[in-house]
Amino acid sequence: EVQLVESGGGLVQPGSSLKLSCVASGFTFSSYNMHWIRQAPKKGLEWIALIYYDSSNKYYADSVKGRFTISRDNSKNTLYLEMNSLRSEDTAMYYCAKWGFDYWGQGVMVTVSS
């Protein structure tokens, strides 16, 4: 059974940093590109980042480019999202998703507030 489990969210102050993790199981993680997607409270979905299976390519939404970094450790079946210079508008539920968007994690909440 494919599972994606996010962790690392919480309440942080503006300007601070946070690193999210997404642990994958039930499929060959090292063979698949992976995404991060977020959803602000009561708002729509926003794609924010993609990493290739071998980390050779990374793509970002303009809203997070230069502040967020997507990475992965295939030996640990884990996807990461390092978030710096956090703003109130980054408050959202963050989801990881497998290439093809056929599997999503349950999401982890990030709240940026003073």
Place this chain on the structure above:
Amino acid sequence: DIQMTQAPSSLPASLGDRVTITCRASQDIGNYLRWFQQKPGKSPRLMIYGATNLAAGVPSRFSGSRSGSDYSLTISSLESEDMADYYCLQSKESPLTFGSGTKLEIK
């Protein structure tokens, strides 16, 4: 960036109705179009990929179609479990972009 214009934003409908949600792409995206269903407090669920292909486990009352740059999700006979938010997504090029969503609710 490719813009996905989704309509309507809200769709009141009755059980048994045939309903259609549409997304229009601002540039050519071929068939790189997916549809998702999201229920309150849940993660999105893939419903349609490649514009017209039903994802695994999705009931056959759901279908996807394309006419030029217009993409549609149709539910042939609405059931209560279909009440949810629906989003389209283009994955032709980065940045990937979602439509703004459609809230399907009981009339």
